[in-house]
Amino acid sequence: MTTFKGFAMKRLNETGWVEKEVPDCEPYDAIVRPTCVSPCTSDTHTVWEGAIGDRKDMVLGHEAVGIVEKVGSHVKNFKEGDKVIVPAITPDWDDEAAQRGFPSQTTEPLGGWKFSNFKDGVFGERFHVNLADANLALQPEELSDEAAVMLVDMWSTGMMGAENADIPLGGSVLVIGIGAVGLSAIAGAKLLGAGEIYAAGTRPISVKVAKKYGATNIINYKEGSIDQQVRDATDGAGVDSVIIAGGNLENTWKEAIASAKAGGTVSNVNYLSGADNVLIPRVEWGCGMSGIKITNGLCPGGRVRMERLASLALNKRADPELLVTHKFKGLEKIEEALYLMKDKPKDLIKPIVKIEE
């Protein structure tokens, strides 16, 4: 196979199928054939909101598991035929930013995000993985494709939100937004020792999973400001940690800061858009002296991250498949799945597309 078919962003606001050459496999790289993929809200932002600017005929997608088709001459840990989990983020691990402790920021800010950003993504018959030894993980047999493909971005991003939130053991957490990432943040908050978990959201399908993942209180943002409801529920104390996984740039940040205790943490995992500035409310922030920290990050990638998330799933610490509401079969169904993601029907959390058993 020298060319491959893929579902691409042809240009801003336009998608379609393309035929491209299979990329070269450099000494440390691999070529992978996806067995299961999942569209991400970011894919829709890329195509229809211009989130990363324009692209021509770029194959979309960054959530996949697959089978190794070819490895470079210096790859040691993987071989043709291996079933692998492919992290959405594939850093240059020898880079300056990785040495500083921020592998997802390699090459440039957010530079660890290569699939469907700087190169073709995973929605094709083949895709290229840089530094295969570091950026693939063996998929355990006991882990289904549906489960594994939820780890590569949703769990990794959402749980990072909890990791960045400095949750004290038995502390209280508020998660704003209960899409797939917010739900993963809830699972992460529970896994990292939260006592009370307040989840702000309204979609019934998401509320159901939020509770299964560990939410103890649901906040309906349509019934008043989130911070007021949090203060009411906590005798005025507020929460130790807030994770922002949704909302907008008009209200969400004000409500987040106003929900946190002095000394608490507001951790962002939302890809922010829609305004030039994020507004931190001065008074609620204690005039910049309340000790409320603001943290954020890009989805962690790499082999070890995937192995650890797989361990959580295998040991039943939480169930990744709870996020999967729609299943498709066959490469060509990627188009339908992506448009589903764009339209966000009420019963959707995440769709997946099985390409090969």
Place this chain on the structure above:
Amino acid sequence: MTTFKGFAMKRLNETGWVEKEVPDCEPYDAIVRPTCVSPCTSDTHTVWEGAIGDRKDMVLGHEAVGIVEKVGSHVKNFKEGDKVIVPAITPDWDDEAAQRGFPSQTTEPLGGWKFSNFKDGVFGERFHVNLADANLALQPEELSDEAAVMLVDMWSTGMMGAENADIPLGGSVLVIGIGAVGLSAIAGAKLLGAGEIYAAGTRPISVKVAKKYGATNIINYKEGSIDQQVRDATDGAGVDSVIIAGGNLENTWKEAIASAKAGGTVSNVNYLSGADNVLIPRVEWGCGMSGIKITNGLCPGGRVRMERLASLALNKRADPELLVTHKFKGLEKIEEALYLMKDKPKDLIKPIVKIEE
């Protein structure tokens, strides 16, 4: 009531009932009447192993919940009649060590441990609590006495073991020793994001609870060295974190260090006795350059700690009552409960004594 009856260490190797004067209640202090107490292995070490040296007619016990009988003139948060959780460790929060971040080490090393160490403990009709505002916590109605009394030392100590173990999300943990503290360490490891949890122990009753608390693999130390079994189970990799909650000074530390990955952590919660030195095996420790950290601590005390542990119980993150295997009724049963703790029958994890409904 000006005097009270209590079950005491009369001197080394001798216990008995004593009658003592109810202590003064200084401006920031409280006097509490216990409703439920639990003997601790430390109580037996104190009496029969001379762990803290000799004591005369010192009332034993440091695990209790109770009812506030009296508060000092400057106490703001509590009043007579309040149902309270009493942390085993009651620091001087304004002390130099507390300001440095180590409240359990106030006044002197381990100085936050006052009950049945520097003053009379909780196995009496009344006991004294220093800095009541800081060292009591309201007991939520939904939390039974049996559950609450497991928080004050067992959960607080065991879970600290997990907190000090630097467990990466999805990382692997080995807990050595599955008495009440080791089991709490397992619960803590699960609550702090562990994937695989190896538990080394053999008593069937403990193994059962270990699994309920989150252990994924049981290691029988009678079937070979712990580290060899851990290496075998992890393809030679070892674990990210080791928690020492039992064992001895001959083998345990060697096995612990030898079980950890380079860069991992060995976290001690065991009250060490039986030899002059803890032996860290030089070669297994990478000649002191493997990056394997050794951490430890004394049970965290204080109000906030108790509130957070109560939140974990109330939100069903884990069930403290799983530790309670034997229940007694009536103050006078403390004697029997303590001797049970000394004898450690096969079916025992922790006994409790209900003094008042």
Place this chain on the structure above:
Amino acid sequence: MTTFKGFAMKRLNETGWVEKEVPDCEPYDAIVRPTCVSPCTSDTHTVWEGAIGDRKDMVLGHEAVGIVEKVGSHVKNFKEGDKVIVPAITPDWDDEAAQRGFPSQTTEPLGGWKFSNFKDGVFGERFHVNLADANLALQPEELSDEAAVMLVDMWSTGMMGAENADIPLGGSVLVIGIGAVGLSAIAGAKLLGAGEIYAAGTRPISVKVAKKYGATNIINYKEGSIDQQVRDATDGAGVDSVIIAGGNLENTWKEAIASAKAGGTVSNVNYLSGADNVLIPRVEWGCGMSGIKITNGLCPGGRVRMERLASLALNKRADPELLVTHKFKGLEKIEEALYLMKDKPKDLIKPIVKIEE
């Protein structure tokens, strides 16, 4: 002495001398007679900008050293006649927020700030100190009053800015604003391992001290945006850490974020005023995924903090007296010193008033 004279905020925009009753000395408290005080920019904000709302006849000032006049019945570490350093921030160390690790936020957000906020300050013949054992520190004989009074707020606040900035050993730092707090942040950055320190400011007297404290590059914000100058000086890389110790809410935060490397930290020590919101520039912040953390805090107080800062001064790690540009003698000169602080002449960093040798 049952009454004392003090220089007060009579109401918004009005200052004057008042005569008040010496406060009661509760069991754990002390009454102190100041020997040297220093006005702070915050005092001027309090009077002339309404920063904390209105106050009636409240004695101003929170920077002092002095002599213990009286101690409460339960104070153990201090006695009448002791020469003491008085931290600007005097937490309730047994409070919930202190137990959570945030003593400066006790009672309520910023609640550790009591002098000239919730009670009379230090610009009088006597003042009251809560929890004396925890909130006073012996002033070493070798430490002059001029030096010691610079520790209680300027060094403690400024150096906290560096502590919150996650400076890697040999990393690069930008400090925006070179008033007394910004200069202390520079000293702190050097003491915490910074290699290059960029200082943004223009006043010649401050520039001179900035260099003595460790600044390696001076940035004149009048010659272009700070971030552009930082990028130019660092081959486009930016800096590891930014400390905001001045500037305004229009440009400073944009320039701060735009100066930081992905994964870096922006640490605020500026008391923010002048707008409803702090604007975080979305694109420069990597759409909330660049890993740039935002930290802040209120000046750390308490005995241990003062002892440690005194140790830095005594061991000549930096010289606090470099901040003192104007010296006055006599209680009544407080008025002149405060107005000097309000007018900020070119040659001023900090004035002090010696009240007693």
Place this chain on the structure above:
Amino acid sequence: MTTFKGFAMKRLNETGWVEKEVPDCEPYDAIVRPTCVSPCTSDTHTVWEGAIGDRKDMVLGHEAVGIVEKVGSHVKNFKEGDKVIVPAITPDWDDEAAQRGFPSQTTEPLGGWKFSNFKDGVFGERFHVNLADANLALQPEELSDEAAVMLVDMWSTGMMGAENADIPLGGSVLVIGIGAVGLSAIAGAKLLGAGEIYAAGTRPISVKVAKKYGATNIINYKEGSIDQQVRDATDGAGVDSVIIAGGNLENTWKEAIASAKAGGTVSNVNYLSGADNVLIPRVEWGCGMSGIKITNGLCPGGRVRMERLASLALNKRADPELLVTHKFKGLEKIEEALYLMKDKPKDLIKPIVKIEE
């Protein structure tokens, strides 16, 4: 040049010159020609103490700066002729341990140490560097060879000792051992905010540099136990942090633990030898509940580390050349320099050999 001459360990207890083939330069690697090298105590341990077992004709040395002779096809950041600093430790940055945050432990424990351990070292006309983009750093023109070669192991190791010691700003530190690594630990402790620094050692040349690097008190271990002297000097308090950079396995660890405050840290940088076990004194360690942490590590390597240490030197935070007491010229002088290191005359800290101007 297809072969090169080098000074080697021919077998245990025997050194000599060898002629070997210049290694292949794989796609990401480089071949370097040293301009200045320095023997390390480890080299003498390797040859005469069998510290790493036997080796045949292995070129010694891991401290060098040099000129790039050749780069692999995929190297982007360096080219022939570049003047480079070569870290003693050259990790596989894409490895599992590096992803876990422990790059010096790649491949296997201590596996980042490749020169004169797993492959030929730097005491030859040419040497091989793996992952050149990540494991070389440009040597700034203003930085002399003598200075730069002190960074690659001495500063990096010694300062890591301070980084691992959790020194609070203004805290007190004890450094045991004042060879080149201990002296670098003193410099590191000062750079990381220590107030008082106690240095235990006796050699006059080292004492002189210790004071220049920031030691405030010198402890002569011949005049009594170190911990007793530290307790005497600190009113019984002990120190916040202890760094072990020398001593033996009989007394040093006991004295180290006994010198630390409860909650403090003992950080090891000494390559331990001479006994099977490191003895942690049980009682002084608070029966394993004092909160005294024990940390350690292997010298950090890589490009960013070298750049940051160079920044410290260039910005005059400390002077690396203070460590250099003996200078030789010419490749063949390596032999003499190594034997000097073995014999340790009184006036020696570190020798260097200039090979090329």
